[in-house]
Structures are given as structure tokens and as C-alpha cells.
Amino acid sequence: xxxxxxxxxxxxxxxxxxxxxxxxxxxxxxxxxxxxxxxxxxxxxxxxxxxxxxxxxxxxxxxxxxxxxxxxxxxxxxxxxxxxxxxxxxxxxxxxxxxxxxxxxxxxxxxxxxxxxxxxxxxxxxxxxxxxxxxxxxxxxxx
Numbered sequence: 001x002x003x004x005x006x007x008x009x010x011x012x013x014x015x016x017x018x019x020x021x022x023x024x025x026x027x028x029x030x031x032x033x034x035x036x037x038x039x040x041x042x043x044x045x046x047x048x049x050x051x052x053x054x055x056x057x058x059x060x061x062x063x064x065x066x067x068x069x070x071x072x073x074x075x076x077x078x079x080x081x082x083x084x085x086x087x088x089x090x091x092x093x094x095x096x097x098x099x100x101x102x103x104x105x106x107x108x109x110x111x112x113x114x115x116x117x118x119x120x121x122x123x124x125x126x127x128x129x130x131x132x133x134x135x136x137x138x139x140x141x142x143x
Contacts, residue, residue, distance in 0.1 A: 008120055009033040009051055013043040013069065015059040023056065026109050027116070040064025043080070044072045052080060053126075054100075054119050056112075061085030065098060074098050081119035083112075 010032045012023045016098045017038070035050055037043040039054065039061045055073060064072075069070035070082050081100035085107055096102075102117045103112060119125040 007033055008053040008124075008126060010116065011037060011043060011046055011050075011052045011055040013037040013040065013056060013061070013066065015039055015061040016058075019058075023112070025114065030113070040066060040069030042052055042073070043069045044076070045078055047073050048079065052077075053124065054116055055080060055082045056116075057082055057084050059084050060088055070096060070098055078121060081123050083119065084117055085112075087103060134136045 008031075010027050012020050012027075012034060013036075014020045014023075015038055020036045020038070022123040023038060028034050035046050036053065038075050040057070041064045042059060043055065044064070047055065057069055061069075066084050066086070070084065073080060082098070084096070084099045084102045085105060086102075087105040091132060100122075101115050103115065
């Protein structure tokens with residue numbers, strides 16, 4: 001278990017820029033430092049240079065997919081919670097045990113916040129009751 005964190009850092013990895021920016025707009029107002037990556041190669045680089053606390057990884061991306069990125073990230077930082085997001089979850093023969101969670105698109109912002117907060121709490125004992133509630137200014141939309 002790592003030390004407590006004041007301002008968690010989230011890595012949002014997806015080849016769809018609009019989706020990355022949408023998720024950034026969900027987490028930044030909650031006090032997250034957000035890092036964006038367009039593919040798995042960039043995600044691995046960010047994890048190697050920044051203090052990331054949780055990573056969101058799209059499953060299907062160019063250059064390096066989310067599953068390969070997950071394995072490479074865990075080779076660097078085994079305890080980093082990684083959440084896979086994809087519209088093609090059914091294509092996986094088995095769900096990777098290395099992933100903290102696997103979420104299907106379209107994804108509910110509220111559900112994704114809950115999973116991210118649960119990952120932070122489980123890994124770093126971070127968070128309190130307020131973090132698990134849905135802020136009224138952030139509607140529960142799907143992408």
C-alpha cells in the first residue's frame with residue numbers, strides 16, 4: 001500500500017481525442033491531475049515519467065493496444081490500478097486478471113467515477129464518502 005495522496009493523477013488513454021477530453025472534463029473538476037495519451041506507447045511513456053495513481057486504457061488503439069500497455073505498465077509499476085475501457089469487451093477470450101476493472105463503452109461517467117474512486121481507495125486508502133457521491137454539476141452521461 002502506498003502513502004496517502006492529496007491530488008490524484010489519472011492517465012486517460014484512448015485514440016479518440018474527443019473521448020479523452022470528455023473524460024478529462026469529468027475528472028479535472030474533481031481535483032485530479034489529468035494526463036492524456038493517444039495510444040499504448042504514449043501511456044507507457046507517461047507512466048514511466050509521471051506519478052500516475054490510476055490509468056484508464058482503451059482496449060483497441062493503434063501502435064499498442066490497451067492490453068499490451070497494461071502488461072508493460074505493470075512491468076514498471078505492478079500495483080498501479082489500470083481500468084480497461086472498450087466497446088469490444090466481448091472480443092476478449094478471457095478478462096485479464098491484471099486489470100483492476102473492465103468497463104464497456106458506452107460508459108456511464110458516474111459508474112466510471114465510482115470505479116476510479118474505488119481503485120484509489122483500495123490501492124492508496126485515498127478518499128472519503130464525498131468522493132463516492134455524484135457531484136450535482138456533473139451529469140451521468142454516456143459517450
